[in-house]
Amino acid sequence: MIQYVVxxxxxxxxxxxxxxxxxxxxxxxxxxxxxSVILGPDASADDIRQLRDELGLNRPVPQQFASWLGNALxxxxxxxxxxxxxxxxxxxxxxxxxLSLAIFAQIIGILVAxxxxxxxxxxxxxWMDGALMSFALVGISVPSFLMGLLLILFFxxxxxxxxxxxxxxxxxxxxxHLEYLLLPAISLGFIQAALITRITRAAMxxxxxxxxxxxxxxxxxxxxxxxxxxxLRNAFIPILEIIxxxxxxxxxxxxxxxxxxxxxxxxxLIVNSVERRDFPVIQGTVLxxxxxxxLINLFIDLIYGVVDPRVRLDQ
Amino acid sequence: MSASPxxxxxxxxxxxxxxKGRVTAVDDVSFHVGRNEVxxxxxxxxxxxxxxxxxIMQLLNPExxxxxxxxxxxxxxxxxxxxxRLARIRGNDISMIFQDTTSSxxxxxxVGDQIIEALQAHGRQSRQEAARTALEMVKATGIPxxxxxxxxxxxxxxxxxxxxxxxxxxxxxxPRLLIxxxxxxxxxxxxxxxxxxxxxxxxxxxxxxxxxxxHDIGVVAEICDRVAVMYLGQVIEDSTVESLxxxxxxxxxxxxxQAMPTIESDPAEDLYTIRGRVPSLFDVPTGCRFAxxxxxxxxxxRAEAPTLEAATDGHKVRCWxxxxxxxxxxxxxxxxxxAG
Numbered sequence: 001m002i003q004y005v006v007x008x009x010x011x012x013x014x015x016x017x018x019x020x021x022x023x024x025x026x027x028x029x030x031x032x033x034x035x036s037v038i039l040g041p042d043a044s045a046d047d048i049r050q051l052r053d054e055l056g057l058n059r060p061v062p063q064q065f066a067s068w069l070g071n072a073l074x075x076x077x078x079x080x081x082x083x084x085x086x087x088x089x090x091x092x093x094x095x096x097x098x099l100s101l102a103i104f105a106q107i108i109g110i111l112v113a114x115x116x117x118x119x120x121x122x123x124x125x126x127w128m129d130g131a132l133m134s135f136a137l138v139g140i141s142v143p144s145f146l147m148g149l150l151l152i153l154f155f156x157x158x159x160x161x162x163x164x165x166x167x168x169x170x171x172x173x174x175x176x177h178l179e180y181l182l183l184p185a186i187s188l189g190f191i192q193a194a195l196i197t198r199i200t201r202a203a204m205x206x207x208x209x210x211x212x213x214x215x216x217x218x219x220x221x222x223x224x225x226x227x228x229x230x231x232l233r234n235a236f237i238p239i240l241e242i243i244x245x246x247x248x249x250x251x252x253x254x255x256x257x258x259x260x261x262x263x264x265x266x267x268x269l270i271v272n273s274v275e276r277r278d279f280p281v282i283q284g285t286v287l288x289x290x291x292x293x294x295l296i297n298l299f300i301d302l303i304y305g306v307v308d309p310r311v312r313l314d315q
Numbered sequence: 316m317s318a319s320p321x322x323x324x325x326x327x328x329x330x331x332x333x334x335k336g337r338v339t340a341v342d343d344v345s346f347h348v349g350r351n352e353v354x355x356x357x358x359x360x361x362x363x364x365x366x367x368x369x370x371i372m373q374l375l376n377p378e379x380x381x382x383x384x385x386x387x388x389x390x391x392x393x394x395x396x397x398x399x400r401l402a403r404i405r406g407n408d409i410s411m412i413f414q415d416t417t418s419s420x421x422x423x424x425x426v427g428d429q430i431i432e433a434l435q436a437h438g439r440q441s442r443q444e445a446a447r448t449a450l451e452m453v454k455a456t457g458i459p460x461x462x463x464x465x466x467x468x469x470x471x472x473x474x475x476x477x478x479x480x481x482x483x484x485x486x487x488x489x490p491r492l493l494i495x496x497x498x499x500x501x502x503x504x505x506x507x508x509x510x511x512x513x514x515x516x517x518x519x520x521x522x523x524x525x526x527x528x529x530h531d532i533g534v535v536a537e538i539c540d541r542v543a544v545m546y547l548g549q550v551i552e553d554s555t556v557e558s559l560x561x562x563x564x565x566x567x568x569x570x571x572x573q574a575m576p577t578i579e580s581d582p583a584e585d586l587y588t589i590r591g592r593v594p595s596l597f598d599v600p601t602g603c604r605f606a607x608x609x610x611x612x613x614x615x616x617r618a619e620a621p622t623l624e625a626a627t628d629g630h631k632v633r634c635w636x637x638x639x640x641x642x643x644x645x646x647x648x649x650x651x652x653x654a655g
Contacts, residue, residue, distance in 0.1 A: 211418040217374055219433040219484065220406035223398070230421050309468045310422055 008301065012294045019290040020072070024065050027279050033057075034081050034277035055081060068283065077287070078280035082273070087284035090269065095288075097167050098258065098265035100177070102250045104185035109192030110243065116193070117200020117239075118232060124205065132197065139194025144253055148187035148260040155183060165262040184261040188253050192246060199242045203235035210234070237308055244300030248293045319390070320347035321492050321524045322371065322409075326384035329363070329370050333379070338596040340366045342548040343384075345623070348492070348541075353518065353525040355539035355556070357532055357571070359593055363548040364528045368494045370394075371526075372411050373401050388492070407437040410485035414497035416477040420469035426453075426480045427465030430487055437488050452483040455520075456513055475506035479513065486517055493518070494526045499534065511538055532571050536560055541629075544568050547593060547604040550623060554630040564632040564641060566609045603635065611636055611645050 035051040036043065052058050056067075071078060077087035120132040156164040162183055168176045207213065208231055216230040255267025266285065273281040305311045329341035341363040348354045356364045369375050371386055373393060386393040388409065393401070413419045420429060430449040434440055440448065446465075453461040456479040469477055478498060485493060495514060499507040515538055518525050527539060535542050535556065542559050544552040544567065552565040563569045573587040591608040594600060600607060606616040615635055623633045639645045 211413055211415045212421040214374055215413065215419045215481070215484075216421065218372055218405055218411045220402045220404070220436050221432065222402060222436075225432075225436075233423055234421065308423060310470050 004305075005298075005302070008298050012291075012298070015294055016287070016291060020069060020287060021065075023283050023286045023290075024068065027282050028061055028064070032277045034279060037277045038081065068280075072284075072287065077284035080273075080278055080281045082276045082278045082281070087280050090281055091266075091285055091288055094264060094266050094269035094285075096169065097263050098251060098254050098267070100170070101181055101184055101188065101254050101257065101263065101265065102247065104178070104181050105189035105192060105250060105254075106243070106247065108185055108189035109196055112189070113193040113196035114200050114232075114239070117197045118204055118227065120197065120201040121204035121208065122227065129201075133201070136194040136197040139190050139197075142190070143256075144187045144191055145256050145260050147190050148184065148257055151183045151187055152260075165260075167261075167263040167265075180263075184257045184263060187260070188250065188257045191253065192250060195246060196239065196242060200235065200239055203238040204231060207231045207234045233307065237304065240300055240303060240307065244297055247296050251289065251292075319350075320387075321350050321352075321389060322526070323347040323387040324367070324371070324384070325387065327367065327370060327386060328383035329366055329375070330381040330383075331379055332381075335597060339599070340548055340596060341370065342599075344545070344548070344550050345384075346543045346550060346553055348524045348526055350491075350524055351518075351522055352541065353515075353527060353539045355535035355542040356526060356528045356545060357530065357535055357542060358545035359530060361547075361593055361596070362545040364545050365496055367545075368411065368496050368526060368528055371494060372405055372409060374411075403437070406433050406485070406490070407488045408490055409492045409494065410488070410490040411494040411496065412478070412481045412485045412498045414500045416474045416481065416501055419481055420477060422469055425466050425468055426472070426477075426484075430465070430480070430484045433484050434487050449483070449487060452487045453480065455517070456480075456483045457509075474502055475509065478502060478506075478510050482510070482513060482517065486521060486523075489521050490523060492524045492526065494528070496528045497530070498527075500529070500531075507534075514538070532575055544571070547599065548596065549604060549633065550631075551605065551633040552631065553623065554632075558627070558630045562641065564626055564630065564637040565605075565634050566611055566640065567605050603633075611640055 033048070033052070035048045035055065035057065039047055039051060049058075056064060068078065075088070077091075079086050080090050083090065116132050116136070120129045123129050152164055155162050163180055166180055168180045170177045213226060213230055216226045221230070251266070254265060255270070257263075258265040258267040259271075266289070270282065270285055272278075273285070324347065325345050327341055327344045328339060330337050330339050344363065344367055346354065346356075356367065358364045366375070370382065371388075371393065373396075382394050384394070388404070393404070396404070420426065424432075427446065427449060430452065431442065431445040434445040434448055435442070438445070450461060450465060453464060458464050458476055458479050464472065464476070464480070469480075472480065481498075493514070498514070499510050502510060511534065514525065514527075517523075527535070529535060539556050541555050542553070543550045544559075544565065546567050552559065552563070552568050554564075559568065560572075563572055567589070570587070570589040574589060576586055589608055594604070594607065600617070602615075602617040602619055603609070603612070603621055606612040609616065613636070619635075621633050621635045623631050626632050626637060634640070636645055
């Protein structure tokens, strides 16, 4: 097991290397100069040149890359050109709301979707299946920003149950935290739920055809045991795969939802940093998000090992 | 044979609703199995033998299946029972083992868990007691190092071992009837013989009846007391093993036996084959279902369906001409056609 984890973590190195090169190249090849953005349109050419020197932007690009990468390996992603604070602390500040939102949305998605998928599969071809699958189709088709706006209109404006927008950190209490997150998490989790419902249904139908489900029934097990223990657990393997793969889409989707609900998350950070040409922040954030993505996939692979004993042998 | 059979199937019809329309996979099947008796059900794939066995266990999808007739288990009609009552019978009074050893066990649980689960579904045994019973049962199947096996997953065992585990799982509640649906088909020959021995040994120990479904008429000769030969959803011959192998009456049974290679067969000669193919269930012939392929078929055979009639005591056959064929009065009209 440990050997497997170490091997998987080592295999991340080349991936992250490629990400580092691409991110750096993208940022430096795109037009726009941080010095002129900081100093504004009225700054003199001399001032700009001087600031560029201070920021190290006049050095050759490969040299800049080497020093950035060297520092990154020691955990130092530089400081924000705009605010002067270290990139890692800026990242963490903005990452927390996004992570909260993504996890909450994912939980809502799974809690709604797995039972829906199971029932759709059990009542395949019946009206229940049709209704659930139509719901899932709507879920996939409605963009999250529209969903968000509709939810705000209904639950916040008409019913006045929940705040319209904004964000309360966990330090203000879990209740308040979730109160602000509920609508954004639903609008983000809705698409996720639609996707997972479809996968759950397909996986259940496939597993139900397996001989061991027949064996389980032939043993005289109750219907609930057959469905949950002998079908759903096996169907969970493809479901997990989808959850892992879509977690990044979820974070990307969070950017849009954050905008609608005015949540100070990664989406805001990236958009603002691009506008400000805050190179260190853009580079650092993208690199860390990529790192997170790879870690999540590793985590999902480890869960596989827990769910499916056959995976453990293939180390 | 016994006065009151453990299972008595009377005029069973099984219809499936498919996308192409309704098919009758089992058409007027009647047979019974006495206590402590081994009945072989023989036929080609698609003849309805597996459907019959799954009808007994009520494992077929009720939404697309209609039944007619009766399946009396110890006098109780299984077709009329609700799901809760059936669940108490399945695995407890009637057990089943299957052909496919690779997928018949759930890959995510240890074999021990799966056997214990069968016990706990029916008994009020604690987990420890159940584990002990499971171990005894697995020991009885002759698996090497049984303690170790119980904590292993199905993919860590060989096909033969998995089938032994399936047998242990099926028999752990001491059922009165075991349905074995081609349990040796997927195994190699030496393992086949061991599994057959094991089934017979367990049958004697537990004093149970066995329905042994197979396409291998050689296996039938080895282990069965009686045989029902099925063809296209019908029983066409039902007899004791001795009587069937002494004097098979139905041309199809005769064909099956001729098609079986024996030690005396001349290796240079082609094996006998029954000509033609089994007709589709969507296109069942109006007369005798075997007429198209039968060397003795006459106009009557093609027009009228024969019934299962008693030829001798305990030997039934579904053929218009069995008497003439047995007496040698009829010749194989197209014998030359089948030799090749």
